[in-house]
Structures are given as C-alpha cells and as structure tokens.
Amino acid sequence: MINLEEREISKALNILNSLSDEFRYEKICQLSDCQIHTYKTLLNEFKKFHFISSEDKAVKNSHNLKGDALERLVSYLLSISGGIFCVDTNLRTSTNEIDQVISLTPKGKILLGNHIIDKRLKTFIGECKNYQKAVSVTYVGKFCSLLLTNHIKLGILFSYHGISGTGWNNGAGLIKKFYLHKERIEDRYCIIDFSIKEFESILEGKNLLQIIDEQLKSLQFDTDYSRYLSKHPAE
16 A cells, blocks of 8 residues: 555656656755855865965875865765765775765655656766866776776766867767767767866756756767756746
C-alpha cells in the first residue's frame, strides 16, 4: 500500500514533469538566502586566492590555498544543488587520484527514475584545476583518458580561466572530438567546462543543473545553447 509520503512525492513529481526544463531545474535547485550568502563568501575567497602570486613570500603554501579554496567552493555548490548529489573526494584508484566522484542521493535517484534529470548524472567525475591560465589541451587529454578508464560518461573540469582554445582548437576542440568519437549519442563522453563565468552565473540566478544541461546541448548541437534560452515567465 502506498503511504501518504509516497503519494505526496508522486504528486510533486507529476507537477514537476508538467513544467519546462528551465523552471523545473530552478525549483529543484532553489537556494535559500543563507546558502547564497555562504556560496558568495566561498566564491570571493576562491577569487582572492586565485590572484595571489605563487612567488608571494608573504603567503605560505599559496598553491595549496588556491586548490583548497576551489575544492571547497565546488563541494559546497554540489551540496546545495537540490540535495541530489553526494560527493566522495580525493578518491584513489589503482592508476589515478580523482578529485570528486559524484553520485546521486535517494532524492536524486527518484528524479532520475522519473526522467527529470539526465541519466549521465547518475555517476560523474569532477576535477579542480586552479591554474593561472586556461586548462591546456594536454590536461584535457588526460581527463579524457580518466573518463575512458573509469567508464564514466560525464566529467566536469572546474577552473578559473576555463578550457584553452575556441571552436575546434586546443582544449575546446579536443572536447568536441572526444564527444564525437562515438557514433551513438548515448555512448558519447561529455566534458563540461566550468569556469569563473559559470561560478558567477550562480549568483545571477542560474543553477548547476541548468549549466550542465546547456553545455550538454551545446556539445550535441555544436553551438552556444545558452544564447537561445530566455527566462521562464514565472521567474
């Protein structure tokens, strides 16, 4: 027999299914004032440490401080994105150390089972690279190999300056080629470039699910999909 709680969950999911993707994700990942304040504090800390020179003698272990600030920001963003993700950090495999392995909470599994979130979110990998310049094609190649080795279809590269290159050049080009090397869409590997622009867009009203969805569509249609999205009338 279905209990009251299950009926309420089912009713809520039916309502969510009737909404557009943008509005649905907005509701799933709606942030409280307290969460926005904490996120903004962590983002400002990340930006502050990023611009500290590695040669600044007054700041000890600046490289570690930068990396820690980025990882704290990413972990917090994942934790407040609808309560649907759980994160294992610094996971060691036989060949690599992975910054974040992200899987779904029970709530996330319900959303996945009802086709409300992308199936590639069932398990994905996050890597934090707080470099002083764009992430190079060499590292993007290593990240491609990491996904292949672990049979993970989605990876997010979190950084300040994003991936090097545009179009079909350098790191950006390799991401497209890596995506297209499998014929069937469901077999393709996706890498999402999450830079300071995406981090700041969270404070402008976007959320992690929207950003992931936009970039997945951009890969599929080879265009900047976010340019074609407008706000929902209810926002």
